[in-house]
Amino acid sequence: MRVNMQQSEIPTPDCLISLENVTKRFPGVLALDNCRFDLMRGEVHALMGENGAGKSTLMKVLAGVYPKDSGEIRMEGLPVEIPTPRAAQALGIGIIHQELNLMNHLSAAQNIFIGREPRGRYGLFLDEEALNRQTKAIFERMRLDLDPSTLVSELTVAKQQMVEIAKALSFDSRVLIMDEPTAALNNAEIEDLFRIIRQLQSHGVGIIYISHKMDELRQISNRVTVMRDGKYIATVPTATTSMETIIGMMVGRQLDSDGGSQAMPDTSANDVVLEVKGLQRGSLVKDVSFNLRKGEILGFAGLMGAGRTEVARAVFGADRVDAGEIRVHGAKVAIKSPRDAVAHGIGYLSEDRKHFGLATGLDVKTNVAMSSMNRFLTQGLFLDQAAIRATAQDFVRQLSIKTPSVEQPVRLLSGGNQQKIVIAKWLLRDCDILFFDEPTRGIDVGAKSEIYKLLNTLAEQGKAIVMISSELPEVLRMSHRILVMCEGRITGELSAAEASQEKIMQLATQREEKRDDQRAAQAA
Incomplete structure (x- = not known):
């Protein structure tokens, strides 16, 4: 199988993030083995692989959840260390996990600015009016029709996802990691999400999009990077690469030599x-x-x-x-x-x-x-x-x-x-x-x-x-x-x-x- 592996090898002035030779070990497990990845300004870059391929681990390294054991991370060409999620946020890296991390008893605005709420006179009391005003400004940027004072418990999953995106944008995120963002959305909600993703692209935000849904990736992504068994396999352009090629890269490992080839007994007549x-x-x-x-x-x-x-x-x-x-x-x-x-x-x-x-x-x-x-x-x-x-x-x-x-x-x-x-x-x-x-x-x-x-x-x-x-x-x-x-x-x-x-x-x-x-x- 011949694929273009040159897509991510030469950083350009438009390169937001690049990871080179990133390795991460857990006790008894080599989770990431000299992995690489890069993201351009205004790009949707899909990250694919089977469960356990190392996708989430690599993104957690980038988001400061896990420290890397070795390798280099560069942001706009400069080497950076990301020891904590707070450090990632300071660099403009936001992550939206598959499991949404919102507090249902708080409003959308309170969730977005929790711990960073604007204060009133003497800094003693929260300024709810300023809080809602700042949140509304983010929603307007996203062209999202949502009342900032609405409790999260009253929102659909799709709207909660939008609140998570707004929270990431409130940190002036230039890099947004989305992990299976459409898992619980219907078609209309997916289209709404894609509209916001394209809008973010137009503002130069780079988006890393983790998904297994091939048809979605065809619609929304510019490039696809495939990982397998904790290793980088290839980066290919979405538009000119077939789904069969991507699947082949995802499942390319061989079966264990001591199993998988033997004929299974026929059980079709059993009770x-x-x-x-x-x-x-x-x-x-x-x-x-x-x-x-x-x-x-x-x-x-x-x-x-x-x-x-x-x-x-x-x-x-x-x-x-x-x-x-x-x-x-x-x-x-x-x-x-x-x-x-x-x-x-x-x-x-x-x-x-x-x-x-x-x-x-x-x-x-x-x-x-x-x-x-x-x-x-x-x-x-x-x-x-x-x-x-x-x-x-x-x-x-x-x-x-x-x-x-x-x-x-x-x-x-x-x-x-x-x-x-x-x-x-x-x-x-x-x-x-x-x-x-x-x-x-x-x-x-x-x-x-x-x-x-x-x-x-x-x-x-x-x-x-x-x-x-x-x-x-x-x-x-x-x-x-x-x-x-x-x-x-x-x-x-x-x-x-x-x-x-x-x-x-x-x-x-x-x-x-x-x-x-x-x-x-x-x-x-």
């Missing part, structure tokens, strides 16, 4: 153990239907915000749903809470194991027994500690959990061993249906291999597994079938034999309007 029909939860889960068979690993793929975790939480009863039907072994069931799900043989291993899967301050044996305490009660009152200890020791042996003893606090174990304890907890509960949400996130390669073997063993024993993963090689390696989601909907199903990284990425970026256009073209 259906879980059937989900018409699952709906606001705009996060839209009419999702699927089935899961005994002995099958069903992969759920998609980009950040696609709705995969929301589906799992809805089936498990962790989140209330608006509509839908769930059947377990053919029988319709009502799952209103996780307790109901567990009673029907469904277990859920959250992507955030430390907050939702483990009590990290307690020891190994207690965590293993946590979801099955009733079976260890004697006379209905007292816990049989000897039985709990023996059961935990059995699982430590079976799963090769590395711990000095079952009395060891879980917080002192590695991520891989913590994950095995969560698995042990649900195996002890003897769940037939298991949702694994990002089962190998944050664990090393050796532990990953052990988790893979364990999942395959469970499937061979007849357990039915849904595996949610952002790592495409992992999905391809482990799944008998793959469902792909985009913006709350299932956009396609692939068998193990036909699946590829490119096909998954195409489905993962297939938005609803795009599908409507395709249907219309087919009908014509």
Whole structure:
């Protein structure tokens, strides 16, 4: 694949920001490996890559959230250090995170100038009139019809996003970082956002735009930089580069040599153990239907915000749903809470194991027994500690959990061993249906291999597994079938034999309007 890699190599007088050879390490992880990026005045520069590619880490370095370990940042040609977010703001660098950071009980104006409010006589009292006047001036610059005194809680998500942009502009930002800015917006709201972006461009503001939505990038960006596995891959002009080329750069790594190429056993004739029909939860889960068979690993793929975790939480009863039907072994069931799900043989291993899967301050044996305490009660009152200890020791042996003893606090174990304890907890509960949400996130390669073997063993024993993963090689390696989601909907199903990284990425970026256009073209 030949791409133009010269786009960002020669700084020009119009270059606002350039990053060269930026490296960032976390314990056990090389998050950024000699990365580069540059932004021109009045440019929208898209930053793309799979989940975990390093995009957000690079932007957090630029925004002063993380200190870089090495490399150089230049602003308008001069080297700068950005040790804190305040330092970034002083340089005119603003960031709008995907998760909006506003206080609902305050007005739009109060959110924009919090900590910097204009004061009245003697500096004792806030000058609300001046506060609203200054905010109105920013809104007028943005051509935004919004009352500065409106409480944030009364605003739509789109308007809240505009308040965040206004807050960044109040610092006279010359560089604006937008992380998935349209994730919760409808088409009309997206057009409004694009209008403001183009207006900012006309005033020389440079915008770094992180998104997975290819059609949006075609509309709004001038250049695209692709990252993969913490490395800079290339910078290409948007107008003359095909979506297939960009996807190819995003997913260019090879599958692990010890997996992904073997033929998966056919499970299509196995009994259906879980059937989900018409699952709906606001705009996060839209009419999702699927089935899961005994002995099958069903992969759920998609980009950040696609709705995969929301589906799992809805089936498990962790989140209330608006509509839908769930059947377990053919029988319709009502799952209103996780307790109901567990009673029907469904277990859920959250992507955030430390907050939702483990009590990290307690020891190994207690965590293993946590979801099955009733079976260890004697006379209905007292816990049989000897039985709990023996059961935990059995699982430590079976799963090769590395711990000095079952009395060891879980917080002192590695991520891989913590994950095995969560698995042990649900195996002890003897769940037939298991949702694994990002089962190998944050664990090393050796532990990953052990988790893979364990999942395959469970499937061979007849357990039915849904595996949610952002790592495409992992999905391809482990799944008998793959469902792909985009913006709350299932956009396609692939068998193990036909699946590829490119096909998954195409489905993962297939938005609803795009599908409507395709249907219309087919009908014509």
